[in-house]
Amino acid sequence: MTPETVGFVGLGIMGEPMARNLMAAGHKLIVHNRSRPKAENLAAEGATVAEGPREVAERSDAVVTMLPGPPEVESVFEEMLEVAGGGTLLIDMSTSSPILARKLAADALEKGVGVLDAPVSGGDVGAKDGTLSIMVGGREEDFERARPLFEAMGGTVTHVGEAGAGQTVKACNQIVVALVIEAVSEALVLGERAGVEPAKILDVLSGGLAGNKVMEVKREKFLSRDFSPGGKSRFHLKDLGIALAAARESEVPLPVTAIVNEMFGTLVARGMGDRDHSALIALLDDWARPVEKGDGQARP
């Protein structure tokens, strides 16, 4: 039984186009956003605006949340779980914590409420085009019920396991993307400083075992050092924090993720949080700069 009335909480750069795709697929939408104008946009297209998450949950068969991170997810779910009745389905599509996802699913189960963790990859372009890749954790029956919603928003939809598994796979994804950005950055900075044309390095590496999607998608950013986003550094920093917390819970050390997390932290602290995550190379550029006269001297 496909949910007819769908709630949507969180109408940011990702949430707004995702909500729009649900409407285009024929669902009746009840929407809420912390700042109201975003919700009014969708109201003009036929959605109903609700005062808060509680009202959204009361009036919907299923609710999708698309929020900045774990604290917002926890607080919105707390409100929704107070009122959600048996048969309601709550679907968190934020990039959030697998630990929190498992806790929320357990809390909801007691009330007969289904919860799915269903983070996405594919960015704002994928959100607009409805081509997101969606990785879903939770019970098979809840997944099947939500499938038509996912298919309205995404291109590839994969049920990867029990509660939390979606967020775990998203954490794995963000680890690989971050470390590949660092890999390409270290190679390029070395090659450039040794006098090789960077475009040639990327060309040769693309053809072999070193080939990767980051090098292909971010090619112009690496070559021009123009870091207009794309995926923002501060979001990637948040995601690596989630990955490291999940790793700690699973008693797994992730030595390189830990370092790249520190590097993204430095990048954000230097005011580059809104730049594309490929700006990681700018940190290496800086470290590779010749030391100026007077540096490293005893202070007067």
Add this chain to the structure above:
Amino acid sequence: MTPETVGFVGLGIMGEPMARNLMAAGHKLIVHNRSRPKAENLAAEGATVAEGPREVAERSDAVVTMLPGPPEVESVFEEMLEVAGGGTLLIDMSTSSPILARKLAADALEKGVGVLDAPVSGGDVGAKDGTLSIMVGGREEDFERARPLFEAMGGTVTHVGEAGAGQTVKACNQIVVALVIEAVSEALVLGERAGVEPAKILDVLSGGLAGNKVMEVKREKFLSRDFSPGGKSRFHLKDLGIALAAARESEVPLPVTAIVNEMFGTLVARGMGDRDHSALIALLDDWARPVEKGDGQARP
């Protein structure tokens, strides 16, 4: 003017099939290998066996070397440069040091001898099939002269810059491959320990920005933990050592390459040097193992 008589020094797992492809393209071969039986194999197919690098250089228009690493390259070139006359072309296709490559090219230039650094990627399969990717540093005129030889051994041949540039690009390649192996390993160990099926993680990640060739080529090794080589860990350790030395010369810090180098060092020290480089994940498996009772206790 294509070199007619081609010398070949170093008939290992890569060199032997490369030499064979040169013969198949119609070149007369003068070969030498430290242990003679390998050379005798090729003699049976029409090559002439020489006593040492010096004799190879004396009798050839061009010489290809395919040796374990910088010390062997330096010693073989020293012998060859004593006798090589004007117009001889020496082509080192080993994975060696860009610093050494620049030095050898400078030494040779004084005697009118051309030198190219032309390391390859593609492994023993690429060597056999003549589909190696060859990245070449050196003078344009030497590159053009050597081109027919490269085309007999490789699929993609790229002139990437002046002397040393071939080795620099190879170092870049080995950095990216090593760091991507580590990236996939950290993601998989986290995901598996959190209870997600590893094949699903690889499937989902392959479709997006995390996609990479390592994940594709090494998929079965990661899933089965069967690390039959493939590219051996001890060679990759050697290659990262070369990359870090080149980085030091260029005054570039490579923080993650340094750590992954240490990890390969540990892997080799533990007797895994002849295992595939994807065995890096075995080190993380080990670190992620639950601490046994009694560990971390004061010794009696």
